[in-house]
Amino acid sequence: MSVLLIDDDPGIRKLLSRELKRRELAVDTAADGAQGLSMLDRVGYDVVVCDVRMPDMDGLEVLRRIKEREPDITEVIMLTGHGTIDSAIEAIKAGAYHYLTKPVKVAELAALIANAAERAALRRDNVLLRREVASRRASKQDTEVVLGESPAWKRAWKTIGKAGPTESTVLILGKSGTGKEIAARELHRLSPRARRPFVAVNCASVATSLLESELFGHEAGAFTSAQKRRRGLFELAHGGTLFLDEVAETSVEFQANLLRVLETGEYRRVGGDVSLSTDVRLIAATNRNLKEEIEKGRFREDLFYRLNVVSVELPELKDRYGDVEILAQHFLKEFDPTLSLSPEALALLARYPWPGNVRELRNVIERMSILAEGKVLTPDDLPGDVRAGAEMRVTPPGGTPGGNTPLGVEQLPPSLADVERVHIEEVLRFTGGNKARAARILGITAATLYNKLKAYKARDAKKEAEAASR
Numbered sequence: 335m336s337v338l339l340i341d342d343d344p345g346i347r348k349l350l351s352r353e354l355k356r357r358e359l360a361v362d363t364a365a366d367g368a369q370g371l372s373m374l375d376r377v378g379y380d381v382v383v384c385d386v387r388m389p390d391m392d393g394l395e396v397l398r399r400i401k402e403r404e405p406d407i408t409e410v411i412m413l414t415g416h417g418t419i420d421s422a423i424e425a426i427k428a429g430a431y432h433y434l435t436k437p438v439k440v441a442e443l444a445a446l447i448a449n450a451a452e453r454a455a456l457r458r459d460n461v462l463l464r465r466e467v468a469s470r471r472a473s474k475q476d477t478e479v480v481l482g483e484s485p486a487w488k489r490a491w492k493t494i495g496k497a498g499p500t501e502s503t504v505l506i507l508g509k510s511g512t513g514k515e516i517a518a519r520e521l522h523r524l525s526p527r528a529r530r531p532f533v534a535v536n537c538a539s540v541a542t543s544l545l546e547s548e549l550f551g552h553e554a555g556a557f558t559s560a561q562k563r564r565r566g567l568f569e570l571a572h573g574g575t576l577f578l579d580e581v582a583e584t585s586v587e588f589q590a591n592l593l594r595v596l597e598t599g600e601y602r603r604v605g606g607d608v609s610l611s612t613d614v615r616l617i618a619a620t621n622r623n624l625k626e627e628i629e630k631g632r633f634r635e636d637l638f639y640r641l642n643v644v645s646v647e648l649p650e651l652k653d654r655y656g657d658v659e660i661l662a663q664h665f666l667k668e669f670d671p672t673l674s675l676s677p678e679a680l681a682l683l684a685r686y687p688w689p690g691n692v693r694e695l696r697n698v699i700e701r702m703s704i705l706a707e708g709k710v711l712t713p714d715d716l717p718g719d720v721r722a723g724a725e726m727r728v729t730p731p732g733g734t735p736g737g738n739t740p741l742g743v744e745q746l747p748p749s750l751a752d753v754e755r756v757h758i759e760e761v762l763r764f765t766g767g768n769k770a771r772a773a774r775i776l777g778i779t780a781a782t783l784y785n786k787l788k789a790y791k792a793r794d795a796k797k798e799a800e801a802a803s804r
Contacts, residue, residue: 335451340370367391386414401429409450486649498524506619508648511691511777514619530574538583556605582620651688669703682724693777719760
């Protein structure tokens with residue numbers, strides 16, 4: 335735990351610093367309030383021990399400023415050689431953890447520091463936990479996506495097992511819904527940082543103008559709505575792991591700042607001029623082809639090589655042979671353990687291409703469990719688009735689902751792109767045209783859905799033009 339001791343008496347600073355260090359505490363000292371606040375700007379201390387009576391800026395003013403800046407992060411213990419009930423009450427009201435009168439018993443102070451540091455850690459964990467709960471509620475992410483016996487999945491998990499115990503930066507590649515955040519959490523769990531925070535942020539869900547503030551924090555007055563200082567995720571994840579999902583959705587300008595942090599371990603809050611140091615393991619993920627993004631000028635090549643120390647490629651569900659049945663039965667047990675899937679329903683689920691991957695499968699099973707007519711789910715319980723997509727994959731050449739093949743006619747089965755389009759259009763009909771809801775069901779971002787619909791429209795227009803020119 336880190337401690338900052340602020341006292342204008344050099345003898346007290348030397349004595350307490352020496353005795354606390356003997357108890358294996360990391361202690362820095364400051365001779366006055368201004369110096370102490372400046373040091374607190376650069377280093378995130380767990381506990382500040384501050385004298386009340388000091389020239390220029392007294393301890394109560396230092397306390398107030400700390401609580402304005404770091405209300406949930408840093409605990410403050412006040413010291414005075416002139417203890418009164420009134421000053422003690424004022425200090426506690428201002429947010430002090432405790433109040434001691436000099437001469438101080440070092441053992442008592444050390445015990446208070448340990449308790450205060452524990453409370454500060456709990457507050458930080460609470461901030462992170464609230465964020466994580468909100469994120470999980472929004473994404474409804476399943477923590478059991480690690481289930482799987484397919485060779486493709488085992489290869490990916492073998493790489494994770496090797497990279498996890500290291501400090502190396504990891505780049506996770508995979509389509510939406512393949513389990514990139516779960517892979518990142520497993521890397522963190524296996525690492526020496528497992529007992530420290532895991533902080534995740536989806537870069538695509540944060541406005542470009544706010545992403546730097548989210549990650550690096552900001553000073554009061556940095557922009558119109560910045561009423562007070564705010565710590566960024568790099569500070570909250572200090573000592574732990576920071577996971578940047580959809581990193582390819584960031585601007586080139588932001589990428590330059592991220593590269594600087596990776597190279598120097600330093601950054602500045604938005605609106606600040608003090609360089610802060612960070613100690614995090616960075617894990618990044620994307621569903622894009624970064625080499626193509628580099629060629630198009632949308633992703634920095636130097637950042638790519640910084641992130642791509644170890645890469646983990648997560649397979650799409652359609653390439654995880656045998657895993658659909660395992661996952662489907664697991665999800666059904668989660669939603670309603672009284673239900674079961676018929677062999678015919680499982681066979682159709684296994685044939686469907688699952689463009690939304692595991693997330694889409696989970697949503698389909700949840701929907702089936704809600705609308706089930708009986709205890710055994712049959713093909714009739716499958717959503718129409720899923721059943722149609724599965725049947726299209728096994729349609730005989732030239733035939734129709736369940737029909738006969740005309741003699742002498744050979745016709746190729748529909749492409750994966752055509753099946754995907756059918757599914758997307760079916761989901762849009764299900765949501766009444768609500769694209770945001772459809773994107774959530776499909777397990778893709780709204781931007782990806784809009785791009786796909788735009789591509790479909792352009793393709794149809796091209797076909798119409800070609801037909802008109804014949």
